[in-house]
Amino acid sequence: ETGVTQSPTHLIKTRGQQVTLRCSSQSGHNTVSWYQQALGQGPQFIFQYYREEENGRGNFPPRFSGLQFPNYSSELNVNALELDDSALYLCASSLATSLGTDTQYFGPGTRLTVL
């Protein structure tokens, strides 16, 4: 069973640029959630995707957007980068069924630095 993977591991961008982060779900999972973890803080929910549709969003501006693909992998896109976007971005996958959605399992994260 393959776990959640993310790429790249580290990324450096400058203010105003755009970035795309990628996530591959754990085998058998159909739901992906993205979290932002600023230094010294707990993760904050950005949004969740289920069956290629956004299924819940946290308090993040529209310049944070995402995609989920038919193979359940996902991308997080951030436009017009700001210094405060510097953080560890975590992807988590889970399995949603008619009985509910199971536990989320996290990837290792992508460390984004905005200069």
Next chain:
Amino acid sequence: AQSVTQLGSHVSVSEGALVLLRCNYSSSVPPYLFWYVQYPNQGLQLLLKYTTGATLVKGINGFEAEFKKSETSFHLTKPSAHMSDAAEYFCAVSAPGGGNKLTFGTGTQLKVEL
């Protein structure tokens, strides 16, 4: 709305001593509760979770937590600390379903000393 409060951003214990990390939650619906551990430069690893049923939950690496509804608490314990337990620990709450949005606390950094 849900929230989590972790008392003590830093906890230090001696190797072999009891580990107690505190978590209190607020939730308008019966909560699902989680403890995750994060080692330096890594993602989050699930330690244990409470959904329904037995209020004492056992997890990996000898950790356990007890759901106390009357105290709105879900404290994490381990009888005997090991050096390898040094990490950051996060308590999280979600609405029933587990895979819904997780709301995390700010974390507790556990230091284990010889």
